[in-house]
Amino acid sequence: MRIEEHPILKFDKVKKIKFMFNRQEIEGYEGETIAAALHAAGVKVLGKSLFLHRPRGFYCAIGNCSSCLMTVNGVANVKTCITDLEEGMIVETQEGKGVIV
């Protein structure tokens, strides 16, 4: 799902990054966000809603709408659409509010 050719833009994908999504290893690139890397890998469902447990994906991709909250390295409610991917990150879908303490 990555753009291979573009008439205007060039995407310099330099360094691959490995991270864990729900105990499964996935690859992304340095400089992209967690949500972007997941989307490129075909993962659209990032979590479940608070009360009705409906699937949630991102909506705004710029940190405004809070539809992309996930648990990252054990920390709940991380806005994955604006958080950069890092080597070895442990990313998990979040059920409801997530565990805060």
Added chain:
Amino acid sequence: MKQAEIVIIGGGPAGLCAAVSAAKSGSKVLIIDKNKKLGGQLIKQTHMFFGSEKQYASKRGIDIPEILIDELYKYKENVEISTEATVVGMYEDGIITVLEKEDNYYKIEPKAVVVATGAYEKFLGFPNNDLPGIYGAGAVQTLMNVYGIKPGNRVLMVGAGNIGLIVSYQLMQAGVEVKAILDAAPKIGGYLVHASKIRRMGVPILTSHTVKEAIGNEFLEKAVICKVDEKFNPIEGTEITFDVDVMCISVGLTPLNELLAMRGCEMKYIPQLSGLVPVRNENYETTVENVFVAGDATGVEEASAAMVEGFLAGLCAAAKIGYKPDDFMERKNDYEEQLNNLRSGPAGKHILAGIEQIRRSYV
């Protein structure tokens, strides 16, 4: 407590121009932006801008931040930049609070503030509108133009305003199929030059249509649309189903300016400006002294107008705290004339009718 002369909240087109303008007048400025990179939403605008040379017409949006940052660099002794920092409060005593990198919380006491916080995307109500695969047009642009990732394979675009038309074209540039563009209005809202380009590429633009429902289990699989009558009521029996994995919502933006309401600025709901906006004078100063506003936060328009408003607000904010350059009136008249030119078309008429309702006489 940190002291500052002018704090500019938001480093998009309006905020960067406000910073350039105020720093040029001799004021010290501190730009605070929640993102890693300055430029706001310009960083994903691959299309060439309209307007005139002064608003960087015929330049691509993605190239404008660099031009403005270079300009800012000329006054670097006056400029401080704080990125990954969010202004979380503006209080009655003039103090603003900032959360930097999620863990450093601090206070600033500025002499003046320019709020250039921009706008956010509106949403549309229909059954299953929360399914993953239904994204804001801006999100689709970010994914494609910033990260080089396709949002999906087959897209239904909802909204035939300029953003809907431009993003449809950008989707095709990225190799994604656009099945159709629909709009509830009886006429295409965006420029016809964009619409014609898209139609020539074989994408139908269905006016007087709306989304009836989205279908899918875990994510979007199909979208059902239908015709609407002149009162926007759905017409039974006119349904069309599209096999799409992405629905892109482009039904307008609304000003993002809660900080101004929190600070106690008088706000008014003005439909022509797309939402709640601050009452302001011709210098872009709100009803709270030394609190200025510029760009989409004062009413949704094009980035070109946001830039000129930024230049004007930055100039006036600096003058207000004692940095009034000799050519103040000349610069001010120039910016006002640019704004008048940008608002001289049919869309501008609408904007001017809105501005008329929030203008307060100079005090």
